[in-house]
Amino acid sequence: MGSTSAASLISLAVLLPFLLLVAASSAGLPNCPTSCGDVNSVPYPFGIGAGCYHSPGFNLTCDRTRDPPRLLLGDGGVFHVLNISLANATMRAARIGGINITSLDGLRGAVDGRAAWRGLGGDGGPYALSDGSNELLIVRCCDVLAQLTAGAGETGSGNVTISGCASFCPGTASGRALLSLSDGRCTGVGCCQMPISIGRASYDVQYRRLDVSRPPEHDPAGLPLVLIAEQGWLRQQAASTRGSPLPVNLDETPVPVLLGWAIGSAPLGQDGTLLDNSTCSGNAAPGRSACKSRHSSCRDFATAVRSGYVCDCQQGYAGNPYLAKGCQDVNECERPEDYGCFGECINQPGTFQCRCPPGTQGNHTQRNGCAVSPLPPASSSSTGLSIGIGVSSGVVLILLALLIVVLTRKHKHRRAKKLRERFFQQNRGQLLQQLVAQRADIAERMIIPLEELEKATNNFDKARELGGGGHGTVYKGILSDLHVVAIKRSKIAVKREIDEFINEVAILSQINHRNVVKLFGCCLETEVPLLVYEFIPNGTLYDHLHVIGPRSLSWQDRLRIAIEMARAIAYLHSAVSVPIIHRDIKSTNVLLDDTLTSKVADFGASRHIPVDRSGITTKVQGTIGYLDPTYYYTRRLTEKSDVYSFGVILVELLTRKKPFSYMSLEDEGLVAHFATLLTKGSLTDILDLQVSEEGGKEVEEVAALAATCITLTGEDRPTMRQIEMALESIQASGGHVAAIQKSEEDIIERNLPTTQGARNNQEVTRIYSLEDEFMLSARYPR
Structure with missing residues (x-):
């Protein structure tokens, strides 16, 4: 899931009161329970009981054998659901029993050992750990190295280290006492923590004792406690215990993690491509998409190892996009000032209109911006004439405005076309045509429109940068045909650099070797030329x-x-x-x-x-x-x-x-x-x-x-x-x-x-x- 922009956060804060009002009516299917214990809203596609959820993996169980009841993931699974977010496509859940790693008793007396983090079942279904939102923790241990690797059966699995950290202790016995967290931070002495950047459904853990000369049973810190937890949990735990050591028995201390979910979630193909049934385009046929509201939209969701899609309400609507009438119009006029309207507000489907009240004029986007108009008194004999002149003037103004809009669009179109042609010449487009003259099909296939690359990189978002080379900055993008590509943007738009850029295009277009980077195409419609090649x-x-x-x-x-x-x-x-x-x-x-x-x-x-x-x-x-x-x-x-x-x-x-x-x-x-x-x-x-x-x-x-x-x-x-x-x-x-x-x-x-x-x-x-x-x-x- 990408980072949320400031505008999105503001919009969410403005919509929050409305979301609270519609939550009860748009949470789940009719005649289906929508609460359990401390969870007051179970939104569809999730559901409790048969016929109340979208597809396997979204079924939840309300465990009423406890007081208060607990909402469990799946049919009595090991995760206790704390809350569900449709907007972020995340679920906060805690592992029942608290510890997230299988027994580490094998470490006692051994130099090396293995463990595993499981619980999502199989390949995880629609769930995987949310990228960058969780961390690996080693607490209450000395001289231990732990490495988190891909779980068995996952795409790209194998002995690939995803995260890891080491915990050391001073040599004296007093220095090896149990960790006391004063501020919830692990610095590597007595405990350590490291973010988990790649979310998966399961992990393997490899650990090693670093000091094999000291018998582990004489270690005052005891066996290591290895956890996967939501980032910030350890700090909150330290604050709740006011700096005292963590409890020895974690059976009643659930450890939360943040899970990401998606509709049609599936592992990426062997070549890293998305599967048709895990994308919006692959579910575009009527009735196939999970986005049921006519005011909803579909958004592809992809991580390093899985793909799927999620649904959102369109701008101006809020609620549950997975229900037929789940996305309801937001009445901006209930709180117009939150939307910058200080005049007369008129709500409309999906939007609103703001203007100064009749008899006033000014700027309706500023507080006290509308003032009373100083109009001279009009005689009854001139009222009809004034109305006629006003209507005629209004019609003329409307026609004039339409004419200006049409002319402006034509002018912009011509200007954009000329600018693209000028950039094509400036970027040595003729030189490229000469270099590949014998292979005209290659030149035609290689030219990629600028609009395609802007969409693939989210308008060349800084977050998509992979790094910089000797000839430019490289971005990661996904083309409309779902190819994951690297897009190189030249740093300097001077003739020598552009000649070298075109030289690279001409060379790579004629090369077909498994150990040479593959060229997809180039774009010459910008001031700075762009090169598109396979993403490694x-x-x-x-x-x-x-x-x-x-x-x-x-x-x-x-x-x-x-x-x-x-x-x-x-x-x-x-x-x-x-x-x-x-x-x-x-x-x-x-x-x-x-x-x-x-x-x-x-x-x-x-x-x-x-x-x-x-x-x-x-x-x-x-x-x-x-x-x-x-x-x-x-x-x-x-x-x-x-x-x-x-x-x-x-x-x-x-x-x-x-x-x-x-x-x-x-x-x-x-x-x-x-x-x-x-x-x-x-x-x-x-x-x-x-x-x-x-x-x-x-x-x-x-x-x-x-x-x-x-x-x-x-x-x-x-x-x-x-x-x-x-x-x-x-x-x-x-x-x-x-x-x-x-x-x-x-x-x-x-x-x-x-x-x-x-x-x-x-x-x-x-x-x-x-x-x-x-x-x-x-x-x-x-």
Whole structure:
């Protein structure tokens, strides 16, 4: 559910009295109970008893064995319903018995353990935890790490960490006493808390004791108490106990959570698309939609893992949109001042009219804005003439106003059309047509109207921003065909940037490779051009590699990602009709999807190389740390420049060091230091510990291959095709790679630093002194 705007909050505050008046009449179906215990209103589509609810999952049970009675979710489920909101499509419910995690007794005496949060049943039906409204809590525990992962059976499930936190305690026994909450905040000492950003119907919990030297039965804090609770609950609990420790027995302390619900709720498709039966358009046939009031509207609802739809009353109406007569007209004239009317108010269906009372004039939107009109006394003989003149003048004014409206609309239409044409020319539309001249069908399919993109991004809402790249800001959107896309908006509307933007469009339109980001289209009808490509939801290789902590991507994932990148770059170099040099290969330009499949992105700096030429001379572009030194000094761009950048990424995968900021104690950059240590036979000094533990013989082979890629002379580097074959052979043989081609053997023999050859440390130092100078002093775009 998106964030509520200030205007929506004001409207809700104004409508609140009316909502209270119509609640009793519009809550549920006729002859169906609409209250239970402390819950005074059970609105349809929810209902108590057979025939009183919309569909399975919305049935509730009133447990009258307790005093007062309790409203339960489902047929005597484990959740106690506290309240239901139709406007926000949420339900506040508490887990009966209080604790939300299955027994943690397995933790006693063990280092690792598992638990689960269940209770919604199956895939959750129409329910899932509301995104960002709940949190993971660990209280009354010491030296425990808990991680929340996707529950079994959910879309996108697996060992994917959604949230997690760790609780530590001082070393003394007194410091490990039970937590006493003075202000309800957990800072990591004795307890911890972390928001749950992705709502699901179930979760798995993995936990680990961090201090295995101390027997857990001697821990004064006892076993950890792991909860999922609504954000703010712990603070309220601390306030209610006035800072005393939380009760040991939580059987009578229900822990609330905030659930989101939707009609037709269903998991997203395997490709992340919405299902027809879970959208407004998929239920547009008469009788299929749950929006029964003729003054209601349907709104699609989608989270990271599920989709559905909800109903709202139209503006000027309030009540229950799921009932045939549930949305009733709001009489704004009962409280006109709340709507900015200080004159005479006339209520109308769905709206109202405000004007100054007869005999007055002025501004009816301001208090005391209507004053008595100073009219001269009129004789009876002139009254008829005055009326006739007034009527005639009124007719003339109405006709004149209609004429002005028509002319204004035509003028705006012509102006908008000319503006779009001017932006098309300004945004190098003719250049795009020339670049794809042989494929006119591609150019026609790629042009996406501005109106479509504005709707997909909610008018480029700040909340839809995914981040910024070297060439612009990226937004997330959903097109009318339900494709989830990323929309890139250029930062600067200057000719060089626009030429590079059109260059990226032309290149991506001709590329069809599973490891290259897919282009959907572009829009040239705005001052700043827009590019629409597939949405890759899992961040960049840089984000996954450079995480805080000792462990990152596994070695097998790193090797597979390197192979996929090599395939994509080799495809660009040799499989397209006109070879393409990316010119900005780096870890932040490699996107990863949910399965960690790599996608090479950001082709704004790429260049075509005619097949009859080995390279071109051009202005230097790239990123410090990844840029080919030979290209930087000679300005001659060849395919071997991408090979150098790819070699730097291999070094980055092996070491988990950042090429643009790393500096050794000897003032060497990452590439130079890597080559020096490889020559000395001390490669383990710079390798990532995880790589050393998991990689085995494969690490040595990949390091040797990386060394051939980062040699200073471009002619001595292998081709991307050779690199691809070498990496595949390393993966297949488990580190015992055979020679792919004789030329590759020669390259490795000439350039691979060894501990015994004549070309030893001195030559490597000489070769990379130029690289050091380049890394420390070079300044260039991007």
